[in-house]
Amino acid sequence: MENGNCICTSLRRAARFSSELYDDALAPSGLKVTMYRLLKQIRDREFESLTELADHLDLERSTLGRNIKVLERRGLVARHQGADERAMNVELTQSGEDALAEAEPLWFAAQKEMRSRLDDSVDDLLRLLDQIEA
Amino acid sequence: MENGNCICTSLRRAARFSSELYDDALAPSGLKVTMYRLLKQIRDREFESLTELADHLDLERSTLGRNIKVLERRGLVARHQGADERAMNVELTQSGEDALAEAEPLWFAAQKEMRSRLDDSVDDLLRLLDQIEA
DNA sequence: GCTAGTCGCGGGTATATACCCACAATATGG
DNA sequence: CCATATTGTGGGTATATACCCGCGACTAGC
Numbered sequence: 001m002e003n004g005n006c007i008c009t010s011l012r013r014a015a016r017f018s019s020e021l022y023d024d025a026l027a028p029s030g031l032k033v034t035m036y037r038l039l040k041q042i043r044d045r046e047f048e049s050l051t052e053l054a055d056h057l058d059l060e061r062s063t064l065g066r067n068i069k070v071l072e073r074r075g076l077v078a079r080h081q082g083a084d085e086r087a088m089n090v091e092l093t094q095s096g097e098d099a100l101a102e103a104e105p106l107w108f109a110a111q112k113e114m115r116s117r118l119d120d121s122v123d124d125l126l127r128l129l130d131q132i133e134a
Numbered sequence: 135m136e137n138g139n140c141i142c143t144s145l146r147r148a149a150r151f152s153s154e155l156y157d158d159a160l161a162p163s164g165l166k167v168t169m170y171r172l173l174k175q176i177r178d179r180e181f182e183s184l185t186e187l188a189d190h191l192d193l194e195r196s197t198l199g200r201n202i203k204v205l206e207r208r209g210l211v212a213r214h215q216g217a218d219e220r221a222m223n224v225e226l227t228q229s230g231e232d233a234l235a236e237a238e239p240l241w242f243a244a245q246k247e248m249r250s251r252l253d254d255s256v257d258d259l260l261r262l263l264d265q266i267e268a
Numbered sequence: 269g270c271t272a273g274t275c276g277c278g279g280g281t282a283t284a285t286a287c288c289c290a291c292a293a294t295a296t297g298g
Numbered sequence: 299c300c301a302t303a304t305t306g307t308g309g310g311t312a313t314a315t316a317c318c319c320g321c322g323a324c325t326a327g328c
Contacts, residue, residue: 010263130144290309295304
């Protein structure tokens with residue numbers, strides 16, 4: 001509970017805690033919450049390039065590239081050359097689809113636990129978090 | 135703004151944004167917000183061991199050890215053997231004191247910027263973040 | 269159509285973070 | 299006092315994250 005009233009420190013700490021909560025919930029699927037999130041985006045959306053996806057997620061390109069490489073090493077996604085020879089297409093493998101399908105109800109349970117901790121103030125929290133990114 | 139409504143993802147994103155804000159503000163001091171926070175704790179509190187400090191900060195022991203090693207490499211803290219030959223004492227060097235003194239007003243400015251973004255809902259946010267760690 | 273700029277990406281480096289395991293020092297139970 | 303448990307750290311490994319730089323691919327101005 002000690003944070004010297006530093007808002008940033010409190011946010012970082014809450015992010016650590018909640019990551020642990022979600023990661024634990026997702027563990028049976030072999031995914032962590034970052035991987036889950038990324039797989040879901042790759043499955044459900046069309047992107048021209050990693051750059052575009054990175055912008056969408058507010059992540060650095062190089063960070064996204066490394067995160068995707070983790071998924072690739074685990075055989076959850078595969079990369080192909082896109083139309084443009086610079087751009088990279090990424091698609092879920094069957095393993096990736098399976099892991100994601102297994103993870104979805106687990107994610108939902110974590111989300112529910114989080115909601116209960118927040119005592120139905122989830123929308124307030126999300127609104128405040130959005131304000132930070134102004 | 136896209137997060138699939140995942141509370142954890144929103145928290146992680148907000149932590150990234152706010153870290154960037156504080157890190158930028160603190161840049162002239164050569165510190166990042168994690169280092170600032172850690173230096174302040176080391177200066178202002180007495181700890182028997184790294185383990186105790188790690189508990190206090192809700193950080194893994196090994197994480198704290200590595201974070202402190204960064205401060206040590208930069209000459210901001212020095213380690214000595216404690217009474218117990220297992221335990222490690224850490225103290226700020228003069229460089230550490232100076233950097234921290236330089237950083238304090240910069241931290242305050244970041245904090246103020248954050249408060250303004252949150253439109254005086256800071257206490258609400260901190261209360262919600264605490265609830266997550268229940 | 270060549271030159272110059274822009275775009276997409278990876279790699280190097282650094283920090284922050286966690287987990288597990290091993291080792292050394294201390295405390296504890298008989 | 300010795301065997302055992304506990305405590306305090308560090309190192310190995312992995313992920314998440316960012317910054318900077320360079321290279322190869324495309325595009326636009328002329």
